[in-house]
Amino acid sequence: xxxxxxxxxxxxxxxxxxxxxxxxxxDLQRHEVVCLIGAxxxxxSTLLRCVNLLETIDGGTITLFGQSLTxxxxxxxxxxxxxxxxxxxxxxxxxxxxxxNVLVGPVRALKRKRSDVLDEAxxxxxxxxxxxxxxxxxxxxxxGQQQRVAIVRSLAMRPALLLLDEVTSALDPxxxxxxxxxxxxxxxxxxxxxxxxxxxxxxxxxxxxxxYLDGGVLVEQGTPDEIFANPQHESTRLFLERVR
Amino acid sequence: xVNETDAKxxxxxxxxxxxxxxxxxxxxxxxxxxxxxxxxxxxxxVAVFLLAPGGATVRHFFFNPHEMWxxxxxxxxxxxxxxxxxxxxxxxxxxxxxxxxxxFGLAIAWTRMSKSPVLxxxxxxxxxxxxxxxxxxxxLVFLLIGYGVPGLGISFISFQSQTxxxxxxxxxxxxxxxxxxxxAGIYSVPHxxxxxxxxxxxxxxxxxxxxxxxxxxxxxxxxxLNDFISLQKDTAxxxxxxxxxxxxxxxxxxxxxxxxxGLVVASLLFLAMTIPLTRVTxxxxxxxxxxxxxxx
Numbered sequence: 071x072x073x074x075x076x077x078x079x080x081x082x083x084x085x086x087x088x089x090x091x092x093x094x095x096x097d098l099q100r101h102e103v104v105c106l107i108g109a110x111x112x113x114x115s116t117l118l119r120c121v122n123l124l125e126t127i128d129g130g131t132i133t134l135f136g137q138s139l140t141x142x143x144x145x146x147x148x149x150x151x152x153x154x155x156x157x158x159x160x161x162x163x164x165x166x167x168x169x170x171n172v173l174v175g176p177v178r179a180l181k182r183k184r185s186d187v188l189d190e191a192x193x194x195x196x197x198x199x200x201x202x203x204x205x206x207x208x209x210x211x212x213x214g215q216q217q218r219v220a221i222v223r224s225l226a227m228r229p230a231l232l233l234l235d236e237v238t239s240a241l242d243p244x245x246x247x248x249x250x251x252x253x254x255x256x257x258x259x260x261x262x263x264x265x266x267x268x269x270x271x272x273x274x275x276x277x278x279x280x281x282y283l284d285g286g287v288l289v290e291q292g293t294p295d296e297i298f299a300n301p302q303h304e305s306t307r308l309f310l311e312r313v314r
Numbered sequence: 315x316v317n318e319t320d321a322k323x324x325x326x327x328x329x330x331x332x333x334x335x336x337x338x339x340x341x342x343x344x345x346x347x348x349x350x351x352x353x354x355x356x357x358x359x360v361a362v363f364l365l366a367p368g369g370a371t372v373r374h375f376f377f378n379p380h381e382m383w384x385x386x387x388x389x390x391x392x393x394x395x396x397x398x399x400x401x402x403x404x405x406x407x408x409x410x411x412x413x414x415x416x417x418f419g420l421a422i423a424w425t426r427m428s429k430s431p432v433l434x435x436x437x438x439x440x441x442x443x444x445x446x447x448x449x450x451x452x453x454l455v456f457l458l459i460g461y462g463v464p465g466l467g468i469s470f471i472s473f474q475s476q477t478x479x480x481x482x483x484x485x486x487x488x489x490x491x492x493x494x495x496x497x498a499g500i501y502s503v504p505h506x507x508x509x510x511x512x513x514x515x516x517x518x519x520x521x522x523x524x525x526x527x528x529x530x531x532x533x534x535x536x537x538x539l540n541d542f543i544s545l546q547k548d549t550a551x552x553x554x555x556x557x558x559x560x561x562x563x564x565x566x567x568x569x570x571x572x573x574x575x576g577l578v579v580a581s582l583l584f585l586a587m588t589i590p591l592t593r594v595t596x597x598x599x600x601x602x603x604x605x606x607x608x609x610x
């Protein structure tokens with residue numbers, strides 16, 4: 071059954087005079103994958119940050135599991151424990167081993183016992199084929215490996231929703247594949263994801279819904295077929311031609 | 315269009331020979347050159363010292379081995395203070411002050427960077443504090459605390475020894491500097507680290523403790539040690555409050571025996587104390603630099 075877990079309604083975000091989100095409305099169902107596409111600076115990243123409360127919004131509402139995130143009684147830390155976020159630049163903790171990176175969320179934020187989480191963490195590392203590297207520090211890993219660890223670090227929190235911010239944009243072209251494969255795998259196992267991406271083929275394969283942003287405006291949204299094969303707006307068509 | 319003369323030039327075979335004068339400093343000749351220049355400069359300095367018109371007088375008044383030994387050990391009967399014993403006070407003050415400075419410095423840095431609206435007055439106080447104590451010469455802080463606080467007549471606080479006041483003056487001054495070192499160190503951790511930690515749902519305090527501070531420490535240690543080297547030397551300012559530490563002991567010896575060798579002894583003792591720390595600091599800086607170069 072479809073159940074809407076995230077609902078954005080006319081979300082506005084300004085940095086000073088610069089309006090970076092101009093009334094974005096979008097919703098996301100459980101087990102759904104939604105891809106945000108658009109040029110750099112179109113507001114994709116800002117949108118993800120707003121959902122994770124790393125930015126506060128200046129207008130509209132964001133509703134997560136029926137609760138308005140603009141409510142002053144909301145604890146941002148609790149919201150973030152259910153919405154994992156993965157960044158373009160990995161941001162693994164360089165002073166912690168790969169395993170400790172994966173453990174730090176459940177142990178320090180959820181206050182679960184280390185011994186209870188350990189197996190789970192090792193299984194996650196097994197899943198990305200890096201179990202034997204678990205005692206190494208992140209700087210010994212390739213970019214693709216680091217990004218996969220960063221994804222797994224978020225998964226260790228068992229988030230209801232995963233936010234991914236151009237996670238392949240900082241990678242060597244040869245390393246993009248392994249990260250996208252992991253995301254495909256996650257999509258097939260029903261992980262709910264909101265993905266800002268420049269990988270159009272990936273978006274076409276994986277997303278149930280694609281939304282095109284331009285200058286802070288959500289120009290159009292629809293199934294990948296609708297957007298890629300038959301865009302309704304001139305600007306969408308031009309963008310897709312440029313990136314093709 | 316390619317310019318005709320440019321096109322001609324590129325067809326000549328280039329010569330990579332250095333000019334004759336520069337050749338003197340290349341390859342094995344460089345070692346000869348460096349040895350020669352070292353001998354020349356150091357020899358020159360020694361010669362100036364030995365051959366200066368007043369050289370013999372200075373050697374007698376500043377580098378007299380007998381007087382140096384006398385001032386180092388002191389002499390109870392002639393009420394000559396020992397420079398060596400005096401240095402123990404410098405060391406003790408340094409060690410005590412250091413602990414307080416680390417704690418206060420971190421607390422001040424933390425306060426300045428806090429965002430809580432409740433802490434606003436403390437934030438303002440922390441800024442005013444840093445401005446004042448980085449702005450007043452240390453010597454003045456010594457004099458103001460050492461002679462001002464006893465005058466206040468508050469019980470306990472106004473009835474401490476001059477050594478304690480000197481120690482307080484050092485703590486007040488250096489905490490302001492160390493707070494800035496901590497602050498710079500914390501800001502040196504990339505913003506993405508903060509974002510990643512917070513997006514995992516870690517609280518602000520946990521993020522600080524588990525993610526930011528462990529990374530900041532690496533950057534902070536060398537400048538912190540530099541401040542401590544400086545702190546070791548500034549314990550000499552206790553002498554202006556009449557505390558008989560190394561420098562004051564040297565001055566007393568000078569007054570009574572009309573010989574300044576005690577001051578040279580004090581200098582040598584300070585060097586013996588600071589040079590190991592200086593070497594450690596430089597070593598850490600070099601190691602950090604190598605690590606940074608290796609990781610890029």
